[in-house]
Amino acid sequence: xxxxxxxxxxxxxxxxxxxxxxxxxxxxxxxxxxxxxxxxxxxxxxxxxxxxxxxxxxxxxxxxxxxxxxxxxxxxxxxxxxxxxxxxxxxxxxxxxxxxxxxxxxxxxxxxxxxxxxxxxxxxxxxxxxxxxxxxxxxxxxxxxxxxxxxxxxxxxxxxxxxxxxxxxxxxxxxxxxxxxxxxxxxxxxxxxxxxxxxxxxxxxxxxxxxxxxxxxxxxxxxxxxxxxxxxxxxxxxxxxxx
Ligand SMILES: C[S@@+](CC[C@H](N)C(=O)[O-])C[C@H]1O[C@@H](n2cnc3c(N)ncnc32)[C@H](O)[C@@H]1O
Numbered sequence: 001x002x003x004x005x006x007x008x009x010x011x012x013x014x015x016x017x018x019x020x021x022x023x024x025x026x027x028x029x030x031x032x033x034x035x036x037x038x039x040x041x042x043x044x045x046x047x048x049x050x051x052x053x054x055x056x057x058x059x060x061x062x063x064x065x066x067x068x069x070x071x072x073x074x075x076x077x078x079x080x081x082x083x084x085x086x087x088x089x090x091x092x093x094x095x096x097x098x099x100x101x102x103x104x105x106x107x108x109x110x111x112x113x114x115x116x117x118x119x120x121x122x123x124x125x126x127x128x129x130x131x132x133x134x135x136x137x138x139x140x141x142x143x144x145x146x147x148x149x150x151x152x153x154x155x156x157x158x159x160x161x162x163x164x165x166x167x168x169x170x171x172x173x174x175x176x177x178x179x180x181x182x183x184x185x186x187x188x189x190x191x192x193x194x195x196x197x198x199x200x201x202x203x204x205x206x207x208x209x210x211x212x213x214x215x216x217x218x219x220x221x222x223x224x225x226x227x228x229x230x231x232x233x234x235x236x237x238x239x240x241x242x243x
Contacts (some may be wrong), residue, residue, distance in 0.1 A: 002211050009062060009164045013100070015041055038123045048135030054121065055081070055094045069094050069119070070140040075127045075160060076147050078102075080108025084221045086143075087112045087120040093140070097122040101166045127160045134172040140168055142179040146224040149185035161192045163236035166199045170242055179240040182210065184228040189236035201240035210235040 015027055016039040029039045038046075046054055051068045070093045077083045077097035087095045095112075098123060101107040109122045124135060127147075147160040156162060161181050169179060179201065183189050186208065196203065207213040211229065214238060225235060 009123070009128050011126045013040060013129075014159055015039075015127045016158065017041060017053065017125060018101075022028050022148065023102070025106040028106050030103075031098065032176060033106065033109060035177070037085065037106065039183065040123070040125050040129075040206075043123045043125060044132050047133055047137055050096065050138065051094070052067070055119070059181045060142045071096065072205040073098070073134075073139050074143040074145070075130075076120065076144065077108040078146075079223050080104065080105050080111040082145060082220055083108050083122075084111040084115045084117065085220060087117040088115045091119055093119065095120045098130070099125060099127040100124070100126055118144070127165060130135045130172070131168045136171050137174050139169075140177045141173045142173065142177070144181045145222045146183055146228075149188040151185060151187050156191060159188060160190070160211070161195065163195045163198045166195065166201065170200055175242055179242075180202070180237070181240070182222075182225065182235055182237045184224070184233045184235060186234075186236060189238075193238065196238065200243070202243050203238060204241045205239040206237070208234060208236050215239075 001077045016029055019026055029037050029130070051071055055071070056064050056066060056068065072086070072093055072095050074083050074086070074095065077099045082099065083095065083097045097108050099108060102124065105122050105124050109120065112120045123133065144161055150156065173179070175178045181192065189208065190224070193206070205215055207215060210216060210219060221229070228235060
């Protein structure tokens with residue numbers, strides 16, 4: 001049951017199997033990539049079970065006898081440059097990417113597989129429905145890089161990094177985990193910081209110019225970040241901790 005307070009944040013999205021016009025990306029979800037790419041229809045059944053039933057039990061990804069690994073999440077993977085690099089850099093962690101659009105979703109998992117990933121899967125899902133996917137304390141670190149800012153026309157209720165979604169993500173994370181948020185939009189960032197202050201997260205690091213900050217050495221430039229940097233747009237970044 002979805003609590004009454006959260007119902008108005010949910011979004012209805014198309015079901016992959018009933019799309020009138022299928023293409024190579026929509027079809028890949030239920031065919032050649034079905035072991036590592038989940039449609040919104042197949043994903044819901046694994047809530048709370050991603051480690052035991054998918055990462056440790058799938059013949060492609062798992063070994064039932066190995067210990068559970070930390071499970072990280074990227075929301076809005078785009079074409080997956082960060083996702084693939086992250087999966088490769090941390091083979092001792094598992095990684096799930098969620099993405100709404102089919103082409104970037106499939107590009108993301110193909111890129112990770114090309115890089116040899118055995119610790120990564122993607123899900124076609126709307127971030128506003130995230131509570132269907134993960135149980136309390138199921139997740140470790142979360143990455144949200146350049147979500148669409150919804151500044152014109154101004155529609156803050158459509159922004160992913162607002163209090164309702166942050167409250168859900170907080171419950172899903174294990175204590176001590178981090179949530180990393182980057183955006184090119186100063187307007188979104190300032191609004192999001194006000195939303196963040198209403199949540200239970202602690203702010204570990206905050207900057208309105210990531211590339212001139214102490215965090216720049218640890219930063220990975222995503223595909224969209226490269227575009228913004230070429231235009232000399234300063235990148236806003238905050239790292240939150242669930243105490
Ligand atoms: C501006 S792109 C950034 C992509 C990538 N993170 C990067 O930094 O290069 C935003 C991505 O988030 C996805 N997205 C937007 N809203 C979403 C939502 N509610 N749920 C899941 N993905 C979403 C879009 O489809 C798009 O691929």
